Amino acid sequence: xxxxxxxxxxxxxxxxxxxxxxxxxxxxxxxxxxxxxxxxxxxxxxxxxxxxxxxxxxxxxxxxxxxxxxxxxxxxxxxxxxxxxxxxxxxxxxxxxxxxxxxxxxxxxxxxxxx
Numbered sequence: 826x827x828x829x830x831x832x833x834x835x836x837x838x839x840x841x842x843x844x845x846x847x848x849x850x851x852x853x854x855x856x857x858x859x860x861x862x863x864x865x866x867x868x869x870x871x872x873x874x875x876x877x878x879x880x881x882x883x884x885x886x887x888x889x890x891x892x893x894x895x896x897x898x899x900x901x902x903x904x905x906x907x908x909x910x911x912x913x914x915x916x917x918x919x920x921x922x923x924x925x926x927x928x929x930x931x932x933x934x935x936x937x938x939x940x
Contacts, residue, residue: 833892835934839883840875840893846927847875850920861895873904874924880905882925 841859848855853871857864864872872894879890880901887905891898912918 836885836889836893838934839885839928840879840890842931843875843879843883843924843928844872846924847871847878850924859894870907873907874921876901876904877908878921878924878928882928 844858845855847853848858848871851867851871851874853868857868858872858875860868863869876890876894876896879885879893880887885893887901888898890896890901894901908921912921
C-alpha cells in the first residue's frame with residue numbers, strides 16, 4: 826500500500842474547505858460540488874467558483890487544483906477563465922472577494938503548520 830503524500834492530503838483539505846465556503850455562499854449542496862459528475866448548471870458553476878478560489882486565494886497551481894478536485898488541468902484552466910470573465914459584474918466580484926478573504930484567513934491544515 827502506497828503512503829499518501831502529506832501535501833496532497835493538505836491540498837485536498839483546502840479544496841474541501843473551498844467547496845464548503847462556496848456551497849454556503851451560493852446555496853448549493855457541498856456534496857454535489859465535489860461530485861465526480863457535472864450536475865446541474867448551477868452546481869457546475871459553483872464548482873468552477875471553488876476551483877478558481879482554490880487557485881487564486883490558496884495559491885495552488887492549476888495542476889494541483891485538478892488533482893484536489895479530481896478533474897483535468899484543462900478543466901480547471903477553463904473554470905478559471907469562466908470565473909474571471911464573470912468578475913466584470915461588480916456584485917459577483919464582491920462575492921468572490923468575500924470568498925477569497927474567508928479562504929485566505931482560514932488556518933492552515935495541521936500538516937502545513939508542522940512543516
